[in-house]
Amino acid sequence: MKQLEQNINTHKFLSSLFFSGVSFCLSFYFCILGVPLYIYSLPIYAFLLLISLFLFYQTDKHLNDFMKEGITTFTQYQFYHLCVGVYLILSFVLFGVSVAYLPFYYNGGLVFVWYCAPMSLLCFISFIQSKKRINVLKKKFQYDNLDNNLEKKE
Secondary structure (H helix, E strand, C coil): CHHHHHHCCHHHHHHHHHHHHHHHHHHHHHHHHCCCCHHHHHHHHHHHHHHHHHHHHHHHHHHHHHHHCCCCCHHHHHHHHHHHHHHHHHHHHHHHHHHHCCCCHHHHHHHHHHHHHHHHHHHHHHHHHHHHHHHHHHHHHHHHHHHHHHHHHC
């Protein structure tokens, strides 16, 4: 169980996600000020978001290996539940930003649209992956609970 707890570390991907959000907000600030520095801060945001997604998929891979071995815990469920919320909200925000900047496509919005739309799609894919894992874990917990109830009755 110790090895399972070491593989579930939300701080790994949330810290890079936090710094990605900071650089994203800075790019908005620079764009509002009219300073062309947002062109340099958006790639930093995208790179940090990709690191966060990579770390999520590494953790997901380790947890999936444990689920294949039959080891399921509530901490796995908590991890995926957190990821569902984070990536769903992030996907909607990035999609909203890319749609909001469509009217400003030629006045700097081009950069925001082409950075936010693909990242929104990647976050939505991570949301779907987390939702699938939650459904598998729910079925496993319900099946185990049903088996425990049957054993108690006998």
